Amino acid sequence: MGKQLNIGLLGMGVVGSGVCQVLAEQKEAILARTGVSVQITKALASPYEDKSALAAKYGFALTNEANELFEDETIDVIVELIGKIDPAKAFISAALENKKHVVTANKDLIATHGPELLAIAEKAGVSLYYEASVGGGIPILRTLSTHYLPDTITGIFGIVNGTTNYMLTKMTEVGMTYEDALSQAQAKGFAESDPTNDVDGIDAAYKMVILTKFAFGKTIHVADVATKGIRGLAVADIKQAQAFGYEVKLIGAAQKTVDGSLTVSVGPVLVPKNHALATIQNEFNGIFIESEGIDQSMVYGPGAGSRPTATSVVADLTVLAKNKSFGIVEPFLTFEKETALASVEEVPSRHYVSFSSQEIKGNALPEWFAFEQTVFNEADQRIAGITNPMSEKELTEKLATYTDAQDIQIMKVMEE
Amino acid sequence: MGKQLNIGLLGMGVVGSGVCQVLAEQKEAILARTGVSVQITKALASPYEDKSALAAKYGFALTNEANELFEDETIDVIVELIGKIDPAKAFISAALENKKHVVTANKDLIATHGPELLAIAEKAGVSLYYEASVGGGIPILRTLSTHYLPDTITGIFGIVNGTTNYMLTKMTEVGMTYEDALSQAQAKGFAESDPTNDVDGIDAAYKMVILTKFAFGKTIHVADVATKGIRGLAVADIKQAQAFGYEVKLIGAAQKTVDGSLTVSVGPVLVPKNHALATIQNEFNGIFIESEGIDQSMVYGPGAGSRPTATSVVADLTVLAKNKSFGIVEPFLTFEKETALASVEEVPSRHYVSFSSQEIKGNALPEWFAFEQTVFNEADQRIAGITNPMSEKELTEKLATYTDAQDIQIMKVMEE
Numbered sequence: 001m002g003k004q005l006n007i008g009l010l011g012m013g014v015v016g017s018g019v020c021q022v023l024a025e026q027k028e029a030i031l032a033r034t035g036v037s038v039q040i041t042k043a044l045a046s047p048y049e050d051k052s053a054l055a056a057k058y059g060f061a062l063t064n065e066a067n068e069l070f071e072d073e074t075i076d077v078i079v080e081l082i083g084k085i086d087p088a089k090a091f092i093s094a095a096l097e098n099k100k101h102v103v104t105a106n107k108d109l110i111a112t113h114g115p116e117l118l119a120i121a122e123k124a125g126v127s128l129y130y131e132a133s134v135g136g137g138i139p140i141l142r143t144l145s146t147h148y149l150p151d152t153i154t155g156i157f158g159i160v161n162g163t164t165n166y167m168l169t170k171m172t173e174v175g176m177t178y179e180d181a182l183s184q185a186q187a188k189g190f191a192e193s194d195p196t197n198d199v200d201g202i203d204a205a206y207k208m209v210i211l212t213k214f215a216f217g218k219t220i221h222v223a224d225v226a227t228k229g230i231r232g233l234a235v236a237d238i239k240q241a242q243a244f245g246y247e248v249k250l251i252g253a254a255q256k257t258v259d260g261s262l263t264v265s266v267g268p269v270l271v272p273k274n275h276a277l278a279t280i281q282n283e284f285n286g287i288f289i290e291s292e293g294i295d296q297s298m299v300y301g302p303g304a305g306s307r308p309t310a311t312s313v314v315a316d317l318t319v320l321a322k323n324k325s326f327g328i329v330e331p332f333l334t335f336e337k338e339t340a341l342a343s344v345e346e347v348p349s350r351h352y353v354s355f356s357s358q359e360i361k362g363n364a365l366p367e368w369f370a371f372e373q374t375v376f377n378e379a380d381q382r383i384a385g386i387t388n389p390m391s392e393k394e395l396t397e398k399l400a401t402y403t404d405a406q407d408i409q410i411m412k413v414m415e416e
Numbered sequence: 417m418g419k420q421l422n423i424g425l426l427g428m429g430v431v432g433s434g435v436c437q438v439l440a441e442q443k444e445a446i447l448a449r450t451g452v453s454v455q456i457t458k459a460l461a462s463p464y465e466d467k468s469a470l471a472a473k474y475g476f477a478l479t480n481e482a483n484e485l486f487e488d489e490t491i492d493v494i495v496e497l498i499g500k501i502d503p504a505k506a507f508i509s510a511a512l513e514n515k516k517h518v519v520t521a522n523k524d525l526i527a528t529h530g531p532e533l534l535a536i537a538e539k540a541g542v543s544l545y546y547e548a549s550v551g552g553g554i555p556i557l558r559t560l561s562t563h564y565l566p567d568t569i570t571g572i573f574g575i576v577n578g579t580t581n582y583m584l585t586k587m588t589e590v591g592m593t594y595e596d597a598l599s600q601a602q603a604k605g606f607a608e609s610d611p612t613n614d615v616d617g618i619d620a621a622y623k624m625v626i627l628t629k630f631a632f633g634k635t636i637h638v639a640d641v642a643t644k645g646i647r648g649l650a651v652a653d654i655k656q657a658q659a660f661g662y663e664v665k666l667i668g669a670a671q672k673t674v675d676g677s678l679t680v681s682v683g684p685v686l687v688p689k690n691h692a693l694a695t696i697q698n699e700f701n702g703i704f705i706e707s708e709g710i711d712q713s714m715v716y717g718p719g720a721g722s723r724p725t726a727t728s729v730v731a732d733l734t735v736l737a738k739n740k741s742f743g744i745v746e747p748f749l750t751f752e753k754e755t756a757l758a759s760v761e762e763v764p765s766r767h768y769v770s771f772s773s774q775e776i777k778g779n780a781l782p783e784w785f786a787f788e789q790t791v792f793n794e795a796d797q798r799i800a801g802i803t804n805p806m807s808e809k810e811l812t813e814k815l816a817t818y819t820d821a822q823d824i825q826i827m828k829v830m831e832e
Contacts, residue, residue: 022709026566033565033751131563137710139555139563147547147555149449150442150730276716279695284712293438293727294553296700297717300692301710311709314566322749328742335449 003036004076005321008069008100009043009060010091011081012051015105015132018310019079020058026314036321040079042069066091070098077320079313080104089113096120096128103316105132105309111206111222114213118331127323127331129316134207135160135285137308138301142319144214144289145333151293153215155255157414160207162283162303163190163198164230164250169281171235172247178233190283190304200229201250201266208252211287212264215254217337220264225252226344228267236377237354237409240384244352244373246270247278248411253344261342270352270386270413276300277414345392350413353395354384355405366402368395386413419452420492421737424485424516425459425476426507427497428467431521431548434726435495436474442730452737456495458485482507486514493736495729496520505529512536512544519732521548521725527622527638530629534747543739543747545732550623551576551701553724554717555731560630560705561749567709569631571671573830576623578699578719579606579614580646580666585697587651588663594649606699606720616645617666617682624668627703628680631670633753636680641668642760644683652793653770653825656800660768660789662686663694664827669760677758686768686802686829692716693830761808766829769811770800771821782818784811802829 007023009016020040031037045051045062055062066087069075078095080102082088088109092102097120104110110117110130121128131141135158144153159165166188167181176184182199185191190198197203205225212220230250238248251269256262271278276298280286285303290296302308323330350370358381365374365385374385387395392410399408423439425432436456447453461467461478471478482503485491494511496518498504504525508518513536520526526533526546537544547557551574560569575581582604583597592600598615601607606614613619621641628636646666654664667685672678687694692714696702701719706712718724739746766786774797781790781801790801803811808826815824 022566025568025708029568029751030566033749138713139559142562143555143559146558146735147728147731149734150438150446151727152441152445274695274697276692276695279690279692281690291727292441292723293730294724295718295721297554297715299713299715301713305711307708308710311567311707312563314709315563318565319562322746326742326744326746328744330738330742333449333738335445 003324005036005038005317005324006041006075007039007317008072008075008078009040010066010078012043012046012054013081014306015309015313016081017054018306019081019313020054022307022310022314024058030318030321034318034321035325038317038321041075042072044069067094070094070100075100076324077101077103077317080106083108085109085112092117093120096124096126099124099126101126101320103129103313105130105313107133107206107210111209114210115219122331125329127320127329129319129332131316132309132312134210135287135301136162136303136305137312138285138287138299138303140287140299141214141332143299148289148291149333151291153289153291155253155290156211156215156287157251157253157277158211158287159249159277159280159285160252160287160303161198161204161250162285163195165280165285166190166283168230168248168250172238172242175235177235199231201227204250204252204266208254208264208266212254213334216262216339217335218262218339220341224264224341226265230268233268234409236380236382237384240354240375240377241270241352244386245273246413247273249277251277251414257342257347261340263342263344263347265344268411270411272414272416275414275416348389348391350389351387351392351395352411352413353387353399353408354382355403355408357381357383359403359405361402361404366398368398419740421452421454421733421740422457422491423455423733424488424491424494425456426482426494428459428462428470429497430722431725431729432497433470434722435497435729436470438723438726438730440474446734446737450734450737451741454733454737457491458488460485483510486510486516491516492740493517493519493733496522499524501525501528508533509536512540512542515540515542517542517736519545519729521546521729523549523619523622523626527625530626531635538747541745543736543745545735545748547732548725548728550626551703551717552578552719552721553728554701554703554715554719556703556715557630557748559715564705564707565749567707569705569707571669571706572627572631572703573667573669573693574623574627574703575665575693575696575701576668576703576719577614577620577666578701579611581696581701582606582699584646584664584666588654588658591651593651615647617643620666620668620682624670624680624682628670629750632678632755633751634678634755636757640680640757642681646684649684650825652796652798653800656770656791656793657686657768660802661689662829663689665693667693667830673758673763677756679758679760679763681760684827686827688830688832691830691832764805764807766805767803767808767811768827768829769803769815769824770798771819771824773797773799775819775821777818777820782814784814
């Protein structure tokens, strides 16, 4: 009998049932290519729903006791797809301490408690993989840790939240309002009933915490990410940005400054229409990498969804199968590098600005606007323009001397 | 003393000297993350140029005898960057037989003699890696063999030749003629003095042979790829395609047909403007993957150039360093799957067609044109249109009944 990799499953929702299906379909291919048979043998029963039909269909046992999974000596890997911090953190800790490898898609948990969990994994001599936690089905974390290992990344920019990109696409393409776009995203199942994490950029910030570790070797916390969302963004500003030659995208960015420090931010950004990130539509994600060796590259794909995310989870399981066939344990290869964090608000950039023209203090437009890209919109009595390069801090101070408007919209402009 | 991975280098041209530089810059990072020190210790002297300055700068020895590299017991890996079939094939065979791992960027050789060389590697218990042979700096082959292992790919479509994409970009953006675009590509160093392999699609066909193996487990030969190039493509047809809502791109495509067989082709294709491949400019490459699990995804980056390609070569070396630290030998994980090849000319598709209107046999336009996308261009007296779906074979027969024009241009139309 050949080698086996037995899985204990936590979470049988959208992604969890997708993992059951993908594994069943790909079991033979994985066995043929790795020499290891991978199967779910036991799962934690759901307190919300009877999962006995799923268990019967895919041939695994159910238990009401999570510990029964962690203490089962025949189980090699725990797949955690419950999400959120509690009880996922306690479950993963217990699994790792019981020398089970863990595969998870839990970005909140990894971004918040990743170092602690990785330390437990290292001590126990097992692997903690989480490819699906960033970019859904997109191959990004293992690619960064392998292909980009002998490269020096200088910037990583991503559309890493599918919900907001879907909303922005609808607002851009058919002029849908923010509220209608949000309702439609919720109807499509992209946004949860409480969409705060998506629209306020928090979900994207979690992902930038993880990407910053892989790209720059820097452990940061979600509080270190200067985070803005798209809540209340006006279609008029999106249309004006388009007239200036840009698409508005919610961009997570971790970037080296000229003095070698690092800024990490999430916010709506004007992306030049001919930039690869500008063309990414609907719920798709894209992660753009600038580096000394490869120069400019991007990976693109579905940022969410049952099958893509499940396939990414199964890709992690396949690596564990390969490792088992070789008799090795290999962590995600990240690194530690001392890098100072800088405030993105102090880094000069061009900015898109719009505000009510009624509240202007002076007669003439100040010289810090790029005149060829500044307009007065008669319909809604607003001035919209693109500034010359300055820090957001400086811009805010200058604006205060020029207008008393309370409805100022500021967005960074990405250079080509 | 820690572990070492010593390299014997064949080829110190643009990519070879790039490898020297990238390795020197990244040596410490690779050591820190893999525990293995990677260095070039000896290189085959160039018959064309004195390379002693390069050897002195990077601290390796030169030899006039290739066998001295293959028989050197302190050398672990041979990096082959000479290109073409001879003498690269004999060198790589000898290296593998002497139990040296081999890393190469040689697409011609891998596409032509890959199976034979991989068999030698397997017998000798060493690895043959060639990530840089497709897509320059883009992470594609290892990504296919890892992340897409538990997925079923149904189509892989790529802009895999930087020279022709650069030419098409210039012809599209500034209306440059084919001849001028070729001259400029040559001046930029993208196209060689004999540009046949690029403009006739042969280079792209080599890459599709390699991609077809990774995506579908099917070993094919370059003669199996239905190959057309862009030689003599008229700017008028590019402009007309744009008016219809498309960009003309040289696309390599390997695709499952409805009956489960496989077509592999290279040729100019009308790509919808909102498709990710349509936005790829200049010498950049992009490889778009359709699969059952991940759905639609793409990797994008520089398809050529010294540093990107060298970084890809060093990424292979880094994997060999990791393997050495674990004491394992791992081949590129490909697979074998029985799949019939079908002729792309027999698969129905919409087509762009243009021809001299003087040679028309009938009065009315036949019903197999999509009428809303057919125009008469008075300036050059040509009809240009998009047909309803039919095989290229059927289209050619129909056209023969309708026009005697000798200057018919036919290009496939990619569906959205």
